[in-house]
Amino acid sequence: MQNVALIQSMYQAFGQGDIATILANCTDDIEWSLHATVNAPYIGTVRGKEAVQKWFGQLAASDDITVFEPREFFGGTDHVTVLGFQKARVLPKGGEFESPWVHVFNIKGGKVSRWVGMYDSAARVKAGG
Structure with a gap:
């Protein structure tokens, strides 16, 4: 399915640190x-490509992600839901944590118009975040 392939390519770009490709596949007014429940700089909602680019910078400054695995993809006509897993270390001197996660992408005109993510933020708090 075309939408699943789009999202898989965005995860591949993330794995390569290619945020420009991720942004190129988002609408200008991306949400x-x-x-x-954790108080980290990347928690909450941002709008627009510039804000999303800043969000990725905040994520990188807060968590050193060592394992990031999108595992299951569920595609629809205008959305893709992904179940995955991650391991990370809280920066600057926190401990390691691991968490399953869920990401939901809404697609409009062949681009992502909305992304919603959720993970086990209590695991991050226990690790010092």
Whole structure:
């Protein structure tokens, strides 16, 4: 399915640190939200490509992601839901944590118009985050 292939290519870009490709596959008015109970700079909702680029910078400055695995893809006509797993270390001197996660992408005109993510933020808190 075309939408699943789009999202898989965006995860591949993320794995290579290619944020420009991710942004190129988003609408100009993208809404990007990560829901969690932890107080980290990347929690909340941002809008627009510039804000999403800043979000990725905040994520990189806060968590050293050592394992990031999108495992299952569920595609629809205008959305893709992905179940995955990650391991990370809280920066600057926190411990390691691991968490399953869920990402939901809405697709409009062949580009991502909304992303919603959720993970086990309690695991990050226990690791010192």
